[in-house]
Amino acid sequence: xxxxxxxxxxxxxxxxxxxxxxxxxxxxxxxxxxxxxxxxxxxxxxxxxxxxxxxxxxxxxxxxxxxxxxxxxxxxxxxxxxxxxxxxxxxxxxxxxxxxxxxxxxxxxxxxxxxxxxxxxxxxxxxxxxxxxxxxxxxxxxxxxxxxxxxxxxxxxxxxxxxxxxxxxxxxxxxxxxxxxxxxxxxxxxxxxxxxxxxxxxxxxxxxxxxxxxxxxxxxxxxxxxxxxxxxxxxxxxxxxxxxxxxxxxxxxxxxxxxxxxxxxxxxxxxxxxxxxxxxxxxxxxxxxxxxxxxxxxxxx
Numbered sequence: 082x083x084x085x086x087x088x089x090x091x092x093x094x095x096x097x098x099x100x101x102x103x104x105x106x107x108x109x110x111x112x113x114x115x116x117x118x119x120x121x122x123x124x125x126x127x128x129x130x131x132x133x134x135x136x137x138x139x140x141x142x143x144x145x146x147x148x149x150x151x152x153x154x155x156x157x158x159x160x161x162x163x164x165x166x167x168x169x170x171x172x173x174x175x176x177x178x179x180x181x182x183x184x185x186x187x188x189x190x191x192x193x194x195x196x197x198x199x200x201x202x203x204x205x206x207x208x209x210x211x212x213x214x215x216x217x218x219x220x221x222x223x224x225x226x227x228x229x230x231x232x233x234x235x236x237x238x239x240x241x242x243x244x245x246x247x248x249x250x251x252x253x254x255x256x257x258x259x260x261x262x263x264x265x266x267x268x269x270x271x272x273x274x275x276x277x278x279x280x281x282x283x284x285x286x287x288x289x290x291x292x293x294x295x296x297x298x299x300x301x302x303x304x305x306x307x308x309x310x311x312x313x314x315x316x317x318x319x320x321x322x323x324x325x326x327x328x329x330x331x332x333x334x335x336x337x338x339x340x341x342x343x344x345x346x347x348x349x350x351x352x353x354x355x356x357x358x359x360x361x362x363x364x365x366x367x368x369x370x371x372x373x374x375x376x377x378x379x380x381x382x
Contacts, residue, residue, distance in 0.1 A: 255341035
């Protein structure tokens with residue numbers, strides 16, 4: 082079963098992942114009906130992220146959006162707004178159609194014409210999808226180069242609570258915080274779910290992401306997704322070392338990573354959700370609709 086849809090009490094909308102018309106119903110039923118100030122059309126990416134960054138946490142949240150996933154993006158935005166997660170978010174539109182739609186909603190959207198995606202890029206293992214998911218790492222690197230911390234979340238990661246208090250409360254001295262795709266029964270997970278991760282600004286992380294982007298392009302191209310690339314990078318290119326017990330520590334020469342894995346009981350994927358006892362579900366912070374192939378499966382679930 083699914084948790085109840087977080088919609089306004091006067092709304093007749095229902096479901097966690099909803100259709101375009103149902104999202105419009107939710108927006109109209111909300112108290113404000115508006116997601117925030119849209120970005121300046123001629124501003125650079127660096128200008129936009131600095132304008133939107135949280136002053137206290139020096140952080141920006143990035144979500145990639147293309148027209149083929151428009152319903153999923155709008156559904157993410159609705160849930161994020163409800164839990165107070167939209168104030169420091171930038172939606173990066175990868176095509177003109179999606180940019181126009183999001184801009185017309187008054188949403189904080191940036192159109193990046195350096196990367197183009199089509200509505201065909203909807204299926205896991207599709208080369209177009211591989212290109213999109215790898216691009217978020219390049220954008221994360223640009224955020225770090227601007228001196229900001231960055232939270233990267235896929236649009237199919239529903240925010241049932243605001244994740245930032247959990248991330249900031251747990252991270253300690255770890256340089257990266259990420260969700261896992263390991264099972265609920267794994268007490269010390271190591272496999273990173275790259276659909277949800279947080280990176281602190283540091284020269285260490287700048288070198289880390291720069292090296293990863295070069296490694297991913299040289300070793301794999303666009304034949305596999307970013308999740309396999311990242312996990313191979315930290316486990317095969319780098320190696321485990323001793324360090325802060327709170328983190329998983331990896332290194333190769335001057336390249337270092339101190340990784341905190343978020344607890345799967347709070348930051349679930351769809352397999353976790355299916356396996357979880359019902360009493361665990363009300364505590365969930367984020368729910369990632371992965372382990373589903375394509376947008377139609379995500380809508381059905």
